[in-house]
Amino acid sequence: MFKGHVYITLKEGVLDPQGKAAENSLDTLGFSQINQVKFGKFIEVELEAENKEEAVKQLKAISEKLLANLVIENYRVEVVEVDK
């Protein structure tokens, strides 16, 4: 069995009001050295696959089909093999 990590981030140029709100809040809290905060999504997936390459292929497929919207988001996948 494999465990997959899918990281989804907003594309450059897409406004991230949540990140802006966090920046403002951190500034208010005195963290003056924080320049930018960007929010994204982290998704954990457990999957069966013949090998690691096959697992990566599946993760890319589900990311493009459902998990990410490529109009506004980028994604990156990681795979680790785990014991059953």
Place this chain on the structure above:
Amino acid sequence: MKFAVVIFPGTSGEGDVYHVLKNVLGKSVDYVWHAETDLNGYDVIILPAGTSYGDYIRAGAIARFSPIMEAVVAFAESGGLVLGIGNGFQILLEANLLPGALLKNKSLKFICKDSNLRVENINTFFTNHFEADEILSMPIAHNFGSYFCDEKTLEELTINQQIVFSYSSLDGKVPQVANYNVRLANIAGIINKEGNILGMMPHPERSSEEILGGTDGLRLFTSIINKLEGVGA
């Protein structure tokens, strides 16, 4: 002529649009459950407002894979009229029937209020009962209403007059600036290039009776009927 109002799990605006079509306009209209696969016999398909699948993943992201959507895409591609309101607009974007995406509101809050809209294109199936540059009032009620597309798409939408409704001040002014983000923020409703698929965040079905504060939205539905039946309303 016959309307279909599609219901997904979590849809909540179906009753409003059904009521307007049936009781206010006296038209034939059916609810169609999302698990259905056949839209034969309908002239107009409406994807109503609400929160299909709880807005999980992204608003409209799961609904666009409902069984009925294959029929909606086929209907739209053959030139049939499709209207998406609120969540329905989000589903049309996720299904790639319209370009772009809807992001979380900049305020991070659910916005529920009357909005002033300027009609930017009256030469469509959906807007022929409006006057050019007319200012309308329709309510908005959404969490994910901030329209986004890349600069190239925005240029195409502008050149092809696909931006049908803009958010406006009461005097009709829409900020005319070159700034890309401001231009995006003004977009309230867009149509596809072929002119048969309209998506909009404001609610015409909630501004179709005087008792609800206005009837500007009703003319969107009478525009459709006018085009398809060739009679004035």
